[in-house]
Amino acid sequence: MTIRILPAVGDPDAGHSLSGLLGQLPGVEPSAPVGDSTLLLDTLASLAAASLEELPEVVLVHERIGPAPALELIREIALRFPAVGVVLVTADAGPALYSAAMDAGARGIAGIPLGYEELAARVQGAAQWATGVRRHLGGGGDPLAAGPGGKLVAVAGAKGGVGTTVTAVQLALAARAAGRKVALVDMDLQSGDIASYLDVQFRRSIADLAQINDISPRVLQDAVFTHQTGLGLLLAPGEGERGEEVTDRTARQVIGALRSRFEIVIVDCGTQMTSAGAAAVELADIALLVTTPDVVAVRAAKRMVRLWDRLQIRKAEETVTVVNRHTRSAEIQPQLVQRATGTTVARTAIPAGFKELQPAVDSGRMHDLDAKSAVKQALWGLAGELGLVEAAPPGGGRRATHRGGHAAGGGGERVLPGLRRRHAIEAGGDPAQGSVGDGTDALNEIAPSSTRGFLRKRGGGDRGQVTVEFLGVLPLALIVLAVIWQLVLVGYTYSLAGNSADKGARAGAAKGAGACQDAAAKDIPGSWTADIDCGGGDGTVYKATVKLHVPILFPGAADFPWTVTGTAGAADETDLAGGGE
Structure with a gap:
């Protein structure tokens, strides 16, 4: 996410110095400083007349701006342009002025002389606030783009070996190929393999951020490895025992910092639910649970869903299950997985493709997987379904959708669940209420041979396929x-x-x-x-x-x-x- 900043400074020398410091901040697009309050208000008014999106995210108001006093100017901006975050630049950062600035509508105070770390933190905070306000004011934005900053996708596995890391990596590559700014976080703290899949050796990891109370943009930049594909990688520690240093507090801080800099943040939570992984699942706009069409994996998925529900971090209906290694001849089809787990199953199922994946896995170059690979096409189709890339038009991408198409729910437009638990709370729901069916009856249908005809029966999405x-x-x-x-x-x-x-x-x-x-x-x-x-x-x-x-x-x-x-x-x-x- 690029942060547009409009400085308002009466002193030309101070304006030049401020512009130089702003130019050093990552992900920032500073405008030319305006010299007085009247010009600032006129500039904002002209931008707002064109579109709400034309307004800068942050306005920096120097204490010596004129002719209107700085606090009066901040109050005027807050009233007329509520979608703009205002930061006051002042030499007096005492409690009295801080309280007065907050009452006027400022989102923060930066003390003079300006420091890189402090200015970056104030700008990031004001930009996040402005982004959230604009989403509510716009009313027609993407329903999946909840929360301040970028979209967060948590990918967890029902059990080991179901393809969690491959799914996370390919989703990140698909979003990056669509021109999005993407961060990929390996939160499988003891056995993370993202570095191996992408042939990366880097000395920094998420464990290095565990002891830092305030994660500034510069600190985050040092810890994130920029891959040749353009992905920002935050890797798991090479020493598994260091994973214990990463707590839920660390995970929340890291995720918040990443969301302020990247449009999409994808977290590989692995298969073991640590406190950090649980925090990622709770914060996620979309929580994916990867499983395979076999009894053991489906039962493991059901246990994971129940665990999330008991911890009150994610309800079953807010979870999207992805069926990996899907075949039409399998006795367990996605419809049965949905019934057993109580979750929503993604329309896109990933086919089995061991021979396609083996060379890319062995060479550690998952980003070089053949574009004609059925697995890659399906995973990139899943990215389109999740809104990470532009979705394919209806009827296209036959490989990317399993033939037993099954929308969750009746007809009409399908909306993915899991856009945060607070939406359910605001609607009057009780987060403590469990909504997970045990799924025992559904899984028991696998054993009798007389049910095979039902399990292999074509879904409604197969109509016309024979023709x-x-x-x-x-x-x-x-x-x-x-x-x-x-x-x-x-x-x-x-x-x-x-x-x-x-x-x-x-x-x-x-x-x-x-x-x-x-x-x-x-x-x-x-x-x-x-x-x-x-x-x-x-x-x-x-x-x-x-x-x-x-x-x-x-x-x-x-x-x-x-x-x-x-x-x-x-x-x-x-x-x-x-x-x-």
């Missing part, structure tokens, strides 16, 4: 049938030629050439072009030769240029009959 597949196979089937039919015609022509030659030779041996011609031509259909030659031999054997043209598919329409020849001989009986030729 589409049939139309795709029909041309090939017609070609195969045409070839078979042509081979039948060739064989039949060979049979006709042989039989006709045999009959002609027998008739000619007894009655002469005329009888040979008639007998040979008698059983040849009119659609076959024949050339009959009677006679020859050595005087004791009467020979007949029949040449037939092979028709092309339809007899009588066209023939091949080559012929099929049948030759037969019979003992010459004309002399014994007392006549003949």
Whole structure:
């Protein structure tokens, strides 16, 4: 997220110094300073007339601005432009002035002489506040973009080996490819593998931030590794025992700092729920639970959902379950996973693709996974479904959606749950109430063989699939049938030629050439072009030769240029009959 700052400084030298310091802040876009209060209000009014989004997130008001006093100016800005965060720059940072500035509507005070760390913290705080206000004032923003700063996505696994890290990495790569500013955090503190998947060696980790009370932008910048893909990586500690240093307080501070600098923050929480991972799940705008379509993994997912519900960090209906290694032949389909866990299952299921992933995993270059990979296409389709990238138009991306499409709920537009527990609380819900069904009956349906037909029954999203597949196979089937039919015609022509030659030779041996011609031509259909030659031999054997043209598919329409020849001989009986030729 880029923070636009408009300084208001009466002294040109102070304005120049302030602009230079602002230019050193990461993710900041400072404007040229304005010299008086009237010009400042006019500038803000013109920007607000164009659009609410045109206003700067932060206005820095110097204490010596004129002609209006600084506190009066702050009060005027707060009344006329409530979507702007105001920071007062003053040499007197005492309690009295602080209280007066807060009453006037300022979001913070920066003391003179200005320090990098203090100014960065005040600007970040005011920008977060302004972003939250604009979201409420706009009313039509993205419903998934809850909370100050960037969108937070927590990815957890039902059990080890279900593909949690691969899912988190590919979601981050998809969002980055869409032009978003993305941070990927490895909060699998004892066995994090993001560094291995992306071939990264970095001395800093999230554990280095555990003892820091105030995480400034510069400290965060030192701890975050910028990958060649553009991802910002905050890695797990190389020594697993250091994971105990990362508490829930540390996780909240780190996540808050990352959300203020990145549009999207994706956290790999692993499969073990630590206090830091629980904090990430609670703060997340979207909580993903990755599982596989087998009984053990589904039961583990159900246990994880129950754990989150008991800890009151995430309700079942606020959790999105992702089915990895999905196949149409599996007995456990996404609909059954949804019934067993009580969660919402993502429409996009990830197919099994061990051979596709193995080279990328072994080389540690998951970012070089082939774009044609079905696994990559499905995971990037999932990113579109979650709103991390622009979603594909309806009907597209067949690979990215499993064929048993199943929206949660009835028809209409589907909205992903889990945009924070406070939405449910504001609506009158009780966060302590459990909403997780035990799912035992659903899982017990797997055992009897009589239920397999139900489990493999096509969902409503498969309607028309058979017709589409049939139309795709029909041309090939017609070609195969045409070839078979042509081979039948060739064989039949060979049979006709042989039989006709045999009959002609027998008739000619007894009655002469005329009888040979008639007998040979008698059983040849009119659609076959024949050339009959009677006679020859050595005087004791009467020979007949029949040449037939092979028709092309339809007899009588066209023939091949080559012929099929049948030759037969019979003992010459004309002399014994007392006549003949």
